[in-house]
Amino acid sequence: MAELFKNKYRIPSVRLQSWNYANEGFYFVTICTKDKACYFGNIQEATLNPTEIARFAHQEWFKTTELRLDMNIELAEFVIMPNHIHGIIIIGRNEFNKANHNDFKSQFNSPAKNLSSIIRGYKIAVTTYARKNNIEFDWQSRFHEHIIRSEDDYLKIASYIINNPSNWGNDQLYES
Numbered sequence: 001m002a003e004l005f006k007n008k009y010r011i012p013s014v015r016l017q018s019w020n021y022a023n024e025g026f027y028f029v030t031i032c033t034k035d036k037a038c039y040f041g042n043i044q045e046a047t048l049n050p051t052e053i054a055r056f057a058h059q060e061w062f063k064t065t066e067l068r069l070d071m072n073i074e075l076a077e078f079v080i081m082p083n084h085i086h087g088i089i090i091i092g093r094n095e096f097n098k099a100n101h102n103d104f105k106s107q108f109n110s111p112a113k114n115l116s117s118i119i120r121g122y123k124i125a126v127t128t129y130a131r132k133n134n135i136e137f138d139w140q141s142r143f144h145e146h147i148i149r150s151e152d153d154y155l156k157i158a159s160y161i162i163n164n165p166s167n168w169g170n171d172q173l174y175e176s
Helices: 052-061 104-108 115-132 151-163
Strands: 003-005 008-010 025-032 041-044 047-050 073-080 084-091 144-148
Touching: 025 115, 025 151, 047 052, 047 073, 052 073, 052 084, 052 115, 073 151, 084 115, 084 151, 144 151
Parallel strands: none
Antiparallel strands: 003 008, 025 084, 025 144, 041 047, 073 084
């Protein structure tokens, strides 16, 4: 149920409340465009025919590790689809999570050094580029995440990401 904050309705977080998203871990993320608009291009023969904003979004994704050296981030599988992106982000042990690895109470200690901050920075960079270059573009306000908890889970998700362009017509985010 929606809650009121400053007299406005607010949707409660879908994040796992018992998890600190600064923790070491493997995270599968999906970020969608607003209203599922196909700003990133179209799929032809199982390959994205990218727009300018898609090319920038791809380039910016891989800058994440160099922009956040202090977070010990690795990037695994990644794909840009016409109206969303999927990627696996690996947060390694770092100064922001080593002392409180599974300490739920510490989740608010460093809001700039967690999964949400990574996604927020990425979305801001892509949006800023679009605005500076007069490209119509907007993100959905949130993102989806899944904590990868096993090798089997990782392999299934990695396969899903890799094969996503081939399965575009059957994708739940498909928009013709």
